[in-house]
Amino acid sequence: MRCNAETPTQDDIDAGIANIVVCFVPPRSAVFVIFTIRQLFETQKPWLKGRRRSAEFQQSTVLNLFGAARRPADLRVERSRKPAVRLSYEVSMDFWINGRAVSVDIDLRTSLLDLLRDQLSLIGAKKGCNQGACGACTVLADGERINACLALAVQYQGREIVTVEGLADSHGRMHPLQAAFVEHDGFQCGYCTPGQLCSAVGMAAELARGVPSQVTGDVAAEGIALSRDELRERMSGNLCRCGAHNGIVAAIAETFAEGKNAPLDLPARSRSGFASAEAGWRAPSEEEKVA
Amino acid sequence: MSVTGIMRTVLRYVPDALVPGTRPDDERVRHGHVGKPVSRLDGALKVRGQAKFAAEVAIEGLLHAAVVHSTIARGRIASLETKAAELAPGVALVMTHRNAPRLKAPEAFGEGDGVAGSNLPVMQDDRIHWNGEAVAVVLAETQEQADHAAGLVSVTYEEEGAVTNFAVAQADAHHPDSVLGEPAVLAIGDAEKALAAASHRVDATYTTPPLNHNAIELHAATVEWADGKLTVHDATQMISSTAGSLAKVFGLKPGAVRVLSPFVGGGFGGKGLWSHQILAAAASKLAGRPVRMMLSRQSVYRLVGGRTPTVQRVALGANRDGGLDALIHAGTVAMTTHNNCPEQFTFPARHLYAARSMRLEQKVADLDMLANTWMRAPGESVGTFALESAIDELAHEMGIDPIELRRRWEPERDPTSHSPHSSRHLVKAYADGAARFGWDRRDSVPGRQRDGEWLLGMGVATGTYPYYRFPGVKARVRLDADGQVTVSTAGHEMGMGTATVQAQHAADRLGVALENVAFEYGDSDLPAGAMAGGSSQTAGTVAAVTAAADALLAQVLKLAGNDSPLGGLRTSEVVARDGGLGHARDLARHESYGSILRRAKRDFVEAEETGSMPLEQMKYSMHSTSAMFAEVGVNAVTGEVRVRRFLGSFDCGRILNPKTAASQFRGGIIMGLGLALSEATLFDPRSGRVMNPSLAEYHVPVHLDVPEIDVMWTDIPDPQAPLGARGIGEIGITGTAAAIANAVFNATGRRVRDLPITLDKLL
Amino acid sequence: MNPFTYTRPADAAAAIHEAAHAGARYLGGGTNLVDLMREGVERPAALVDVTGLDRTITELPDGGLRIGAAISNTALAADRRVRTRYPMLTRAIVAGASAQIRNMATLGGNLLQRTRCLYFYDDAARCNKRQPGSGCDALEGFNRMHAILGASDACVATHPSDLCVALAALDATVHLEGADGKRALPFEALHRLPGDTPERETELRPGELITAIELPALPMARRSTYRKVRDRASYAFALVSVAAALEIEDGTIKDVRVALGGVAHKPWRARTVEALLRGQQPSEEVFRRASAGELSSARPLRDNGFKVELARRTIVAVLSQLAGGRP
Structure with a gap:
């Protein structure tokens, strides 16, 4: 199979093209070129001529509906915790997600991450490792950042879950941190970004509460300065492979500099109680419910 | 002399004007948008969590897939028990070689127009070729059910002797037929003899480990069959060719496979055509339902290749004046018999320095392993580690500043092809970088600078990456009567800034505002685009868009006719500006596109063209270079290494968008930081199995590892490159590991020649 | 992941009752157990969620602290009394994992987390801890992370916790509750060396629950x-x-x-x-x-x-x- 520009490929046309390659293209790229030239010939064919727009390019904005009305931060809302009860294999569970009540029948093995992504089409939380090693799945539970991939959904019933879709305000305006990420180019591919954002919001709350970190000079001291090293250490649970670290840290530093912005007012819970098919979130299909 | 050598020689005497691809940047194009730090246009979608990746496409009736992997490296499947899995709740199908649809083997990169990582048939027989190969695929209603049932498939094997020890396999290493078209052995003069006679010598062996891309997005494909056609929502950096390859594998007509990939969560060379897309499509066909296959992180390590390990000898011989009498760079990498990626680590040495004699040699050792593949700057990343470390060793031994030594070796022409440089300003990059970094504050005697427990050191190294532009890239440009411009090409946006930069380019090329440009990409139904590889996409796409725009503007001028202020003008006399066409010098003569199209009773005009043949890279030696500066601290107690400061000073032609370009440079440097200090895939030589298939045990740099990274550039346009720009996606990783290793030496006096530089090597 | 049943008892007695079922495991934050279940290393038939149990820190008369085992790592590390009286404990906790994981993980769960040995995680490898008697592939394999003290030919794995290192230094006491009643163990006596039975990692009896940790008054800390x-x-x-x-x-x-x-x-x-x-x-x-x-x-x-x-x-x-x- 060794690639060799001099070796004719499957048919005569290919062989001819291969020879063209040898003549006209710098040799180091010859191996790439054989196929691209063939493409060039093939794409002359009429089936590729038509003008078709990429459906995927037109992004849906339906998820934005989850950015529900805000209210003053009050974390001590009553919980819908259930008493000790043996649950069967697949059960009905109730969640508060981005201010909305959600009720679903799911497999007990379902992680909070899969619940969000597969059942509720809240794709903002990302799956990068599914083992608590990358932070792409970070969401807020009662204002605390957690790895949704390691969280069994059943344990998070009744807790206030906020995903990246819930960071915008009720008018759909981006959280200042989101705007800062764009301004400072705090991402490239955008895959770790929702996790970085949720993590940073949770981190700001931890800093405000005086939770120390491994780079804190005196862990007994009251109040921790928002140094770059503190930010870096505290964000180290969120990997970024594109290497947008500098932009991420700059965006966070700017957003949460000395009382500039509160971490997040959690969205108010919907007054309408549990609802399963409101606009903006999709009920699980029959297929998804199959035991 | 080879055919290509003859072509190079001939082209040298042909004027630029007659050589396609040369002098491509039309001076009539203004750069109002190009060069501006425009924030990425898809930024809002990404920070809102609304960018939809391959595993996030919702299709009614979707089945979820899980993969069962082999646990031996070579042999055959003796027994395969799938009953328990088939009976498990929610399971729709268990696919093995026994029931998989009959498929053609994919063509590997370099074969025909193939782009697959390997040319092995996918799940067609009972043979096992590497430890981790897929032996079964389970489809179920939920991911939990599929994962559970995959654990119920039991397989036994008849094991055959496998070659899984790179150290042992090196004894049978051989020359590959070619190294990406270049000869595996290249000799100028008698380098060994010159080395022996040199007044100053360095002769050392450097090793680099296997590495994995570890894009944070897991490889995923959501596939659907309808009316004999296959749609694949893929995470790929080669859309058009993946569609073509899949069509062949499934025996379909070209065009019967559509690949969509509007967002890719990081690629770095790893998001190509591997077995999982084929398995997903095959299983979907068998089950008669759409399928989502999102690999687990472990499955990514088992099914998607990474960077191969290298063992490299670099020997340098210099005369008393510091002239380079001998340059030897030779070594071996691991490869398989079913792919062709020889990790071109000798490429930097072919182009960087004026050596009086040279011997460059690459060998491959065949292993029974998952096919290795391209990973960010394949070759140059690890090749510069060896070469640039050796230069630092030589400079130290000679008592010469390493920047000065490199300055003395600056070649007038390409040292091996003898072609003239299109544009090379490495000396300036060094001078500018040294001034900004404060290189004059470096103490050339190692081990003397200290900050508490931390020994401090500075290091420098050259980075380099070739300019590539591949032929056959097409683009379509459409101009609507309302002045809206749509540029379409099946290109890729993995975060490089493609969509943003191409919109900037199109705005300038057509003389319209940025808001009036839409850039369509990520769909194989669009005109065949450049692949996102070889740092080539920007140049390739710009050339294609330029060709299409020229054709379009010629049409528009024709439509304008004689009733227009443009009447009687030839295409060479008009420029696109202010939302229309105008005379190049007479500003009064102008007509808007809307006016022209309305008068001609046209709703839109469009043109589709292929970029010029890229002969510029044959006539000229076209390479980007960089001067990389690192300052490290090495803990005197524990041996821990921390990069304190880093500066990359680049010569990459014109920078089209300083904001997104800086991110590309930094991203490469940070991956280089991981290469230098922490990354390694642990390939167990006893079993051929990757033992750390996890982001917990494969250490990519975390935030606390990453200091502020400064980047700067010469911004001198390359006269032979479209828009004057050479690609920038890969050069950042090159030279970085050497700069850090050299800084570690400066801090400690310890020379680590084996990556990664973990603390145990410094105790 | 194997299917399992799930309960969330309101008190320790109920939890211990639930855990008497075959194959039952206590579930804390899940940061280690859920991962191992996904890898097929752990296959509990029943999960008894103990995160609803005692998570308070109470002062002991002598100046020590009694800490409910359901407390999160973050809450423990950030407690003012812990930060001032036992800074090594705070530092050990915040040196571990990531903030997200520390927010989820519990004190009791941390004590019982399992080794990160690469061969323990891979069910294609031989591992006496995962599969007693199968052998140990780490002995001749990648063992850079492994034990240099107290290991055996059967197992060279290390305990991965940071928090536990501080508890060992602080002479903590582990409070346990099981079907046979309550007892207390010196922290040092909780974990075992591998010997010939590396699958037995602690002195816990079947179904026994870690309810609290006591830190003695220790001014020098x-x-x-x-x-x-x-x-x-x-x-x-x-x-x-x-x-x-x-x-x-x-x-x-x-x-x-x-x-x-x-x-x-x-x-x-x-x-x-x-x-x-x-x-x-x-x-x-x-x-x-x-x-x-x-x-x-x-x-x-x-x-x-x-x-x-x-x-x-x-x-x-x-x-x-x-x-x-x-x-």
Whole structure:
């Protein structure tokens, strides 16, 4: 199979093209070129001529509906915790997600991450490792950042879950941190970004509460300065492979500099109680419910 | 002399004007948008969590897939028990070689127009070729059910002797037929003899480990069959060719496979055509339902290749004046018999320095392993580690500043092809970088600078990456009567800034505002685009868009006719500006596109063209270079290494968008930081199995590892490159590991020649 | 992941009752157990969620603290009393994992987390801990992360916790409750060395629940610290870690506590170091001799020989730092 520009490929046309390659293209790229030239010939064919727009390019904005009305931060809302009860294999569970009540029948093995992504089409939380090693799945539970991939959904019933879709305000305006990420180019591919954002919001709350970190000079001291090293250490649970670290840290530093912005007012819970098919979130299909 | 050598020689005497691809940047194009730090246009979608990746496409009736992997490296499947899995709740199908649809083997990169990582048939027989190969695929209603049932498939094997020890396999290493078209052995003069006679010598062996891309997005494909056609929502950096390859594998007509990939969560060379897309499509066909296959992180390590390990000898011989009498760079990498990626680590040495004699040699050792593949700057990343470390060793031994030594070796022409440089300003990059970094504050005697427990050191190294532009890239440009411009090409946006930069380019090329440009990409139904590889996409796409725009503007001028202020003008006399066409010098003569199209009773005009043949890279030696500066601290107690400061000073032609370009440079440097200090895939030589298939045990740099990274550039346009720009996606990783290793030496006096530089090597 | 049943009892008695079912496991934050279930290493038939149990910190009459086992790592590390009285504990906790994981993980779960040995995680490999009697692929394999102290031919795995290293140094007490009633164990007696039964990692009896940890009053712990050495700056398991407290009176070492992480199958209380230091005048030389004494029984493997020197150096550096009055 060794690639060799001099070796004719499957048919005569290919062989001819291969020879063209040898003549006209710098040799180091010859191996790439054989196929691209063939493409060039093939794409002359009429089936590729038509003008078709990429459906995927037109992004849906339906998820934005989850950015529900805000209210003053009050974390001590009553919980819908259930008493000790043996649950069967697949059960009905109730969640508060981005201010909305959600009720679903799911497999007990379902992680909070899969619940969000597969059942509720809240794709903002990302799956990068599914083992608590990358932070792409970070969401807020009662204002605390957690790895949704390691969280069994059943344990998070009744807790206030906020995903990246819930960071915008009720008018759909981006959280200042989101705007800062764009301004400072705090991402490239955008895959770790929702996790970085949720993590940073949770981190700001931890800093405000005086939770120390491994780079804190005196862990007994009251109040921790928002140094770059503190930010870096505290964000180290969120990997970024594109290497947008500098932009991420700059965006966070700017957003949460000395009382500039509160971490997040959690969205108010919907007054309408549990609802399963409101606009903006999709009920699980029959297929998804199959035991 | 080879055919290509003859072509190079001939082209040298042909004027630029007659050589396609040369002098491509039309001076009539203004750069109002190009060069501006425009924030990425898809930024809002990404920070809102609304960018939809391959595993996030919702299709009614979707089945979820899980993969069962082999646990031996070579042999055959003796027994395969799938009953328990088939009976498990929610399971729709268990696919093995026994029931998989009959498929053609994919063509590997370099074969025909193939782009697959390997040319092995996918799940067609009972043979096992590497430890981790897929032996079964389970489809179920939920991911939990599929994962559970995959654990119920039991397989036994008849094991055959496998070659899984790179150290042992090196004894049978051989020359590959070619190294990406270049000869595996290249000799100028008698380098060994010159080395022996040199007044100053360095002769050392450097090793680099296997590495994995570890894009944070897991490889995923959501596939659907309808009316004999296959749609694949893929995470790929080669859309058009993946569609073509899949069509062949499934025996379909070209065009019967559509690949969509509007967002890719990081690629770095790893998001190509591997077995999982084929398995997903095959299983979907068998089950008669759409399928989502999102690999687990472990499955990514088992099914998607990474960077191969290298063992490299670099020997340098210099005369008393510091002239380079001998340059030897030779070594071996691991490869398989079913792919062709020889990790071109000798490429930097072919182009960087004026050596009086040279011997460059690459060998491959065949292993029974998952096919290795391209990973960010394949070759140059690890090749510069060896070469640039050796230069630092030589400079130290000679008592010469390493920047000065490199300055003395600056070649007038390409040292091996003898072609003239299109544009090379490495000396300036060094001078500018040294001034900004404060290189004059470096103490050339190692081990003397200290900050508490931390020994401090500075290091420098050259980075380099070739300019590539591949032929056959097409683009379509459409101009609507309302002045809206749509540029379409099946290109890729993995975060490089493609969509943003191409919109900037199109705005300038057509003389319209940025808001009036839409850039369509990520769909194989669009005109065949450049692949996102070889740092080539920007140049390739710009050339294609330029060709299409020229054709379009010629049409528009024709439509304008004689009733227009443009009447009687030839295409060479008009420029696109202010939302229309105008005379190049007479500003009064102008007509808007809307006016022209309305008068001609046209709703839109469009043109589709292929970029010029890229002969510029044959006539000229076209390479980007960089001067990389690192300052490290090495803990005197524990041996821990921390990069304190880093500066990359680049010569990459014109920078089209300083904001997104800086991110590309930094991203490469940070991956280089991981290469230098922490990354390694642990390939167990006893079993051929990757033992750390996890982001917990494969250490990519975390935030606390990453200091502020400064980047700067010469911004001198390359006269032979479209828009004057050479690609920038890969050069950042090159030279970085050497700069850090050299800084570690400066801090400690310890020379680590084996990556990664973990603390145990410094105790 | 195998299917399982789930309960969330309201008190310890109910939890212990639930855990009597075959294949039942207590579930804390899930940060380790859920991962291992996904890998097929753990296959519980029933999960008993104990995160609703006691998570309070109460003062003991003598100045010590009693900490409910359901407390999260973050809450424990951030508690003002813990930060001031036992800074090594706070430092050990925040040196572990990531903030997200610390927010989820519980104290009780942390004590029971399992090794990160690569061969333990891969069910294609031989592992006596995962599959007793199958052998140990780490002995001749990648064992850079593995034990240098107290290991056996059956198992060379290390305990991955940071928090536990501090608890070992602090002489904590573990409170347990089971079908047979309540009992307490000195922390050091909780974890086992591998011997011939590496699958038995603790002295817990079947169904026994960790309900609380008691930290004794220990004024010297106000000047204590934790230092972790690893392969990247954060978010990685320890190669070597040292928890230490030092009390110097009239120029001699009155009392000292040292425990090591990353070197053994259990958090390693460095009793030899302590014995060699008590009554001595603090100096780097004395620290060096003491640490060498502790490491004299080290049995390094192919890849982890460096840990012997690294542990020696880190112990000396931490004790020197404390002797110099730096926290």
